[in-house]
Amino acid sequence: MSTNQKLDEGITFDTFMEGIWRQNPVFVMVLGMCPTLAVTVSAENAMSMGLATTFVLVSSCLLVSLIRNVVPKEVRIATYIVIIATFVTLVDYLIQAVSLKLYEALGAFIQLIVVNCIILGRAEAHASKNPPLKSVVNALGMGIGFTIGLLALGATREILGAGKLFGITLFGEQFQPWVVMVLPPGGFFVLGGWLLLFSLLRNRKAAIEGGHGHE
């Protein structure tokens, strides 16, 4: 009982910020790389993918958290997968209803949200042990962190590779697009650049706070 109460009180700013900074799925945990590299050819695609994943993440964490005391531990993973697959199907229909063009651009990666390890990881590591509100706050942070990560990649690749941002042309006629950036290798280049930048920032922050380096 006492542990439960302790967990109930545990909603702090860090519950939300965990996914955005300390445990950012893209830049720190390096999870869900398959959609991260594949759909980030434009900021619009990256944003839509991020929001779709956030929706699935938050909804499944809420449901998993609500039934966490009822589900026998032997069948918990099966239950989580059924729940996650349900919300992915919902997103699949919703995106088709909103825009077929977007649906074709995201392709199989919408259905593949089912096997995105960020979602199952959150359900197992957080939502199954915490009350609904805390789970939702944490999942929302993770989802926003993932969206920010995708958007960072998508925007960089679109600007460099097509000279546009959200489909709006940024430069004049003279701009020569750096085509490799919207091709698959460009995904790796840009991801590498962002990972480098992020670890530099983290190390510097850790060095300032702790007075010593971060291994």
Place this chain on the structure above:
Amino acid sequence: MSEPTTIQTTPGSKMIATMVLVATVCGVLIVGAFEGTQDAIAANKRITLERAVFKVLPGAASVREYAATPTGIQPLTGAMPEGGVKFYAAYDQAGALKGVAAEAAGKGYADVVRVLYGYDAKCQCIVGIGVVAMRETPGIGDKIITDKAFLQNFEALDVRVNAEMTALANAVKVVKHGSKQNAWEIDAIAGATVTSKAVGRGINESAQKLMPLLVPHIEDVKREKGNGK
């Protein structure tokens, strides 16, 4: 019904009950979403198709799906009949046939290039193309959308059928950039030959199949019929 061991396990009935409960809730959610979005999705598909057809046949106002089969033309409802080829008949405001559109697909550099072409029954020629789907290299293969000289090939591409109505009189052919001489040839884009050839091959394949079935019965679709689907 005695327990042989003392290991604590959840009874199977409880596991099954949990799974059934979760699956039921999820099933209801999915059916709800399907029912809720069905109309919007159908409308979206229709708009996407109409937009594609209107682009290759400017001036058209409505589209109908048909199947051209060896026994004649019939409206496409449900499954495609044996040996049938799907095509879209586009009509203007007054309900007269504006042209026919059909899909063509050819293997490109990265993946299959799918295009929609517009056919004019009066000149028996292709009057426009639009790309439906492709994954060609940006900046190279995607010139098939933007290259004006290439698109001029499809302003009056000859696809007349031969006298026996068995095949095209002249197969559509992609030729080296700058060497187009006949109305049934396509001038390839310099530097994007693979993609140009994919378009040409796809159109040839599709037209060879469709035109001999369509041309003898073109009168059947000259006027827009009924108001049903």
